[in-house]
Amino acid sequence: MSLYKFAKFVVSLLFYPLYRIQVIGRENIPKEGPVIICSNHISNLDPPVVGITSTRDVNFMAKGELFEKGFLRKLLININAFPVKRGMRDRNALRKGLDILNDGKTLGLFPEGTRSKSGQLGKPLAGVGFFALRSNAKIVPCAIIGPYKPLKRLQVIYGKPIDFESLRGSKISPQDAADVIMKEIGKLMK
Structure with missing residues (x-):
């Protein structure tokens, strides 16, 4: 068993009962091919929560x-x-993310780039739009709703993949693509 699978098992045993995690829309994650899961970011615990609730192994960028x-x-x-160097364009991280997607794997991104202290969605960074436009990945919006408080319900909602085919053929900018993704995450939070 890989360390990833072992960690997923252990974290699942702890987090599901502790945070009473409820997962909605897991069937919206494609079983095969490249996928980008894009989630809001409210806690340092978001990556493991997305990791344990996803049907696929997820690769995450983490601050350098x-x-x-x-x-x-x-x-x-x-x-x-x-690793990703924050506050600058990190070509190595961009290349690594595209390699993951080109290998048909799953990339987990938090478009805001940092945690929201208020729980409200912030402005997305253009990086998520870059990956969405430069790959053939299915883009799956995800919303994490609720407090990370013991025995309080935490919801993880996966939306249907966003249709990016028409956007990829247009002259949309990475920032505009990121805004489209963020809007879909926002719809899941209502």
Whole structure:
């Protein structure tokens, strides 16, 4: 059993009863081919929650500073995370994300790039639009709703894949594509 599968099993055992996780729309995640799961970001616990509720193994970008310590670096790499330098265009992270998608795998992104302290959706970064436009991935919006408080219900809602075929053929900018994705996440939160 890989470290990813073991971690998913252990975190599931802890998080499902602790946060009374309810998953809606899991069937909207395509079983095969490249997928980008795009979720709102309200807690540091969002990546493991998306990871355990998804039907597929998910690769996440994580802030580069987390990869500076040897042990943590090895752990993150073994649970499908890769570093991104925040606040600048990180060509290595962009290339790594596209490689994951070109291999038919799943990439998990938080379009806002940082946690929302208020729980309200913020402005998305253009990076998510870049991946959506430069790959043939299905884009699955996801909303995490509720507090991360013990025994309070936490909902994870996966929406139907966003039709990006027509957008890919147009001259839409990565920022406009990111705005389209964010709007779909917002619809799931209502």
